[in-house]
Amino acid sequence: MAERMPLDEDAPIFAIAMAAELSGLHPQTLRQYDRIGLVSPKRTAGRVRRYSLRDVGQLREVAELSQQGVSLEGISRILALQRENDDLQRRVRALESELANERLARRGGRVFAAGAEGDVVSLMHGRRAERRTGVVLYRPVLPIADDRDE
Template sequence: MHHYDEPVYLISIVAKILDIHPQTLRQYERENLINPSRSDGRIRLYSQRDIDKIKLILRLTRELGVNLAGVDIILNLKETIDSMEKEIADLRHEVQTAKSAHSVAPEKSLVTKKSLYEMIVFKE
């Protein structure tokens, strides 16, 4: 069994699995929608992650009627959301760890201390 990100599938195999023409895969690469790995001989190699991304592209274009420019925007937004969700999960974990330790380092504090005194100067 191969790792999810391991590039092992040739373009012909991916085209056959997804029932699409290899030129479609080349077009997706030209549009920067996918970025398959390359062997030393410059042969395109796809991972299971690449195949799943292509399936999403096909669903967006075939079933939802999105053009390739729209697919690019959707994929970029999805990547941003995934990144933010990971960051939120990391922050939640950090907060939970701090709660269980009953203390938070000052540099990681969510609330900063303000001075109790504020000075207002009036000019005459």
């Protein structure tokens, strides 16, 4: 039996009629959404619109938000924030992966401690911060008496 490859959600595979049917919207509505930049599908070499699964999902979301009374400007802002959130989540995953790889590559790791002046110092794993046993006296500064008050 042939092994199935996962479907790419961004692959432009649906013509406008099929995307309209899948999303429950009229093809003219899809054209309008494309004109205003709400959901912009990919184009073929002949400039024919091709919608992806992600585009169809966005169209369904737009239809739902529109039925709830959200304006097209509001829907546009919501979609922009969702894209930004998705981008940030991808960036966080990439940074977490990079950090995990860095930790695996390092032997031991680093430890941080407070320095003598209160600054942060980096120590190699297995080393201790230098201990200070000196006594620090704290004396509050008393206000100077002003002769004019008398």
